[in-house]
Amino acid sequence: MPTDLETLLHLQEKDKAVLSIRRELDALNPEVEALDEALSEVEAELAAATAELEAASTVRKELENKIEGYRLMQERKRAKLEFVKGAKEASALMAELDLARSVMAQEETGWLKSADRVESAELRAANSKTAVEQVGEEQGPSRKDLEARRAECLARMEAATAERDEVRKKVAEPLLRRYERVRGGNAPFSLYELHGDACGHCFTHVPKHIQQQLINRNTIDNCQVCGVMLFVQPAVASE
Ligand SMILES: [Zn+2]
Structure with missing residues (x-):
């Protein structure tokens, strides 16, 4: 799945x-x-x-x-x-x-x-x-x-x-709502990959512990500055 x-x-x-x-x-x-x-x-x-x-x-x-x-x-x-x-x-x-x-x-x-x-x-x-x-x-x-x-x-x-x-x-309803909310905002898309240690959309530094969560737990977290959904590709995470 x-x-x-x-x-x-x-x-x-x-x-x-x-x-x-x-x-x-x-x-x-x-x-x-x-x-x-x-x-x-x-x-x-x-x-x-x-x-x-x-x-x-x-x-x-x-x-x-x-x-x-x-x-x-x-x-x-x-x-x-x-x-x-x-x-x-x-x-x-x-x-x-x-x-x-x-x-x-x-x-x-x-x-x-x-x-x-x-x-x-x-x-x-x-x-x-x-x-x-x-x-x-x-x-x-x-x-x-x-x-x-x-x-x-x-x-x-x-x-x-x-x-x-x-x-x-x-897509599960709450997740879809989250996704749509971001999409309706200022960013053209909802999901942005972590860019080094920064948000892939606004390029603001992402706190270390959130970076770790994204990598280790394979979660999706919103950027605290621009609000987009941040992720790390699983392939990258498994390296
Ligand atoms: Zn951002």
């Missing part, structure tokens, strides 16, 4: 395997982020272009409505002119028509400008759309490759986690 130390070391080995796959997975993130960033840049430009196009179209539509309103008003005035009898009233109406014509001419100039703006906004939006499509296409192979790598890592992760969980079951 394996000793507590052997079982714990086995568990730590499995935990290290899981952690190393976790790191591989994490290492994929910057690559995904770089792709996302490049894509969101062109997407932001498309959103801005679309907003500009909408605004320009609204202005154009408003001007069209306004001009149409003037046109109807002109028509009514012209119709009225036919029935006007007095010369004074007729000349007043003519003056109104003249004024309205010049206002309308101004609005029409404005409409031409707004139509130009719509046209250039349409061009910008079309170009942005092409850019988004292009970037999406260019990124296709990289994204596929990243996805495949992630899937491969996840499959290994699943296997490694299952193996780790199997080993966990073999």
Whole structure:
């Protein structure tokens, strides 16, 4: 039957395997982020272009409505002119028509400008759309490759986690709790081998009597400074 130390070391080995796959997975993130960033840049430009196009179209539509309103008003005035009898009233109406014509001419100039703006906004939006499509296409192979790598890592992760969980079951509950408590702390791992006469993690000197206990009784003791579980390999201990 394996000793507590052997079982714990086995568990730590499995935990290290899981952690190393976790790191591989994490290492994929910057690559995904770089792709996302490049894509969101062109997407932001498309959103801005679309907003500009909408605004320009609204202005154009408003001007069209306004001009149409003037046109109807002109028509009514012209119709009225036919029935006007007095010369004074007729000349007043003519003056109104003249004024309205010049206002309308101004609005029409404005409409031409707004139509130009719509046209250039349409061009910008079309170009942005092409850019988004292009970037999406260019990124296709990289994204596929990243996805495949992630899937491969996840499959290994699943296997490694299952193996780790199997080993966990073999560790006595209080010992497992001790092990997990250290692992959740500042040290990346729980078990550290005695390094000469010092803790293998924080390299603080370990009192002689504890060193002796670790060697002679093959026990696991926590470092009094950093708290990791200290051990001596049985092979070394038997020398
Ligand atoms: Zn220590």
